Amino acid sequence: MLKGALIGCGFFAQNQMHAWAGIEGVEIVALCDRDPERLAQTARDFGIARCYTDAADLFEDAGFDFVDIATTVPTHKSLVEMAARAQVHVICQKPFALTLADARDMVSAVQATGKTLMIHENFRWQSAVRRTIDCLRAGTIGTPFFGRISFRSGYDVYAGQPYLAEGERFIIEDLGIHILDIARALFGPVAQITATTARINPAIKGEDVATMMLAHHNGVTSVVDCSYATRRTPETFPQTLLEIDGTAGSLRLDAGYRLSVHKEGAATSYDVAPPLLDWASQPWHNIHESVALIQRDFIDCLLDGRTPETSGADNLETFALVEAAYRSAAQGRTIDLATL
Ligand code: NAD
Ligand code: 89Y
Incomplete structure (x- = not known):
């Protein structure tokens, strides 16, 4: 035990x-x-x-x-x-x-x-995101050349986490960090990042919108866009939506947890909705499931002597992207990750 x-x-x-x-x-x-x-x-x-x-x-x-x-x-x-x-x-x-x-x-x-040091970086463990990562890594759409990793919502996150309204930094540090981590899980290390930020909600201190363009070492360009100022119906919190283009097809993870694989002139669609665990509640059940999955993996890593995928060392790269995004937005220029 x-x-x-x-x-x-x-x-x-x-x-x-x-x-x-x-x-x-x-x-x-x-x-x-x-x-x-x-x-x-x-x-x-x-x-x-x-x-x-x-x-x-x-x-x-x-x-x-x-x-x-x-x-x-x-x-x-x-x-x-x-x-x-x-x-x-x-x-x-x-x-x-x-x-x-x-x-x-x-x-x-x-x-x-x-x-062992694992960072609780759970978004890449959400089952819908995981299915997309697995599809891509299996070569289903050939070699990827473009990705969009998008999280846009108007959900009131400040009610449960009031401190989110109070910091000088908000969406990149709190939420964007997960979305940038998914970009890394999909497309690997990043050479350069260019970012813009905006604060739309006047009641908070930090930025609630961020748009980031990443040049990955393998030649993929990805766009990571995050917003907590987006009014949409139905509200998609807390879903991350994905669009990936590859040399042999494309993948889409759309709202409502629909994963579709487009290749050879046809589209096949899958329901990749997460289960509602007995202690979980909507709409957070997606995140709740990923908490169970990442913690299970932490224990498996300890038992098997394996390094976790989101180890402390690995997470330095995600953290560097957060720092670089803020620097890029503040200075209005592209940041080379090697300079951090
Ligand atoms: P919170 O403020 O509700 O809870 C933090 C608790 O830590 C408080 O009860 C506080 O009293 C206690 N605490 C602070 N410093 C302490 C210390 N030195 N010793 C003992 N207790 C101490 O915060 P939260 O919303 O639960 O967020 C906690 C962390 O979880 C944050 O880093 C947040 O970013 C993260 N978070 C992650 C996810 C995710 O999906 N991974 C979702 C929400 C929050
Ligand atoms: O703190 C954030 C997180 O990690 O996931 C969603 C969240 O609770 C609000 O942005």
Whole structure:
């Protein structure tokens, strides 16, 4: 039995707790949150006896193999460093760090222990996205030359996550990070990025629209477009829509989880809707399922001695794209990733 501790019992951690409860061979043995009420509620809901309001005390008492860091980004660095000192495996929420320099230090700190570090970069684990990635990697449409990875919504994300309205940075750091990661999963490493941003909603501080063009090393050009200012019916939150053109055909992941493969003059369409897990709710069930899948993979990686697909080292490349996108938008120029 692998034992885990979870730090941060907030909005999203509840999903992570449900997912852990559904994975055989794992037990969450301790919880930590500096807010005693959230801590007590989560402990009651999931029947966890060991509770801490200070992460230092949690690590001091030990007795677990991995830590799940589900706090918001400002505390990730200190918590990852504590985990490294305690020599435990780590799964940490996105965005991983405040800066690329911090992210590199955090990866090095865990690497030095020989333990596993996975970033909870779950969007590439959504089953509809995964099916598209698998189709592309299987060569179904030949060699890709163009991709559009699109997330456009008007869903009120601020209700559940009020901090999203308060930061200088919003959509690229919070949501775009996932969509950029899908671009990497589909088309591999990126040489250059050009981005524009806009703030449409006057009630928030950061940007809620971002349009990014990526030149991948393999010659693919992809467009990653994100918006939380898009009024559309039906609302598609939280679906990522995909258009991929290849030398032998094209793939479309359309609203309503319809995947179609266009080749040899015909289109074949598949229903790739995610299952509604017993603890999940619409419209988030797509994300909920991906939480269960990524956490299952984290455990499999620990058991098999495998490096996770979204390891800390891998995620440095996604994080660099976020940094480069902000730099490009601020400076009005294309950014070469090699300069970061
Ligand atoms: P939240 O503010 O609701 O919860 C964070 C919790 O962490 C709070 O209860 C807070 O008291 C606690 N906390 C903060 N610092 C702490 C510390 N040092 N020690 C102990 N507890 C501490 O935030 P949230 O909306 O649940 O988001 C958490 C993370 O999850 C964010 O990084 C966010 O980007 C990410 N998130 C990911 C997804 C996804 O699909 N991957 C979706 C939503 C949120
Ligand atoms: O925080 C974000 C995430 O990671 O997925 C969707 C979200 O909850 C709001 O943009």
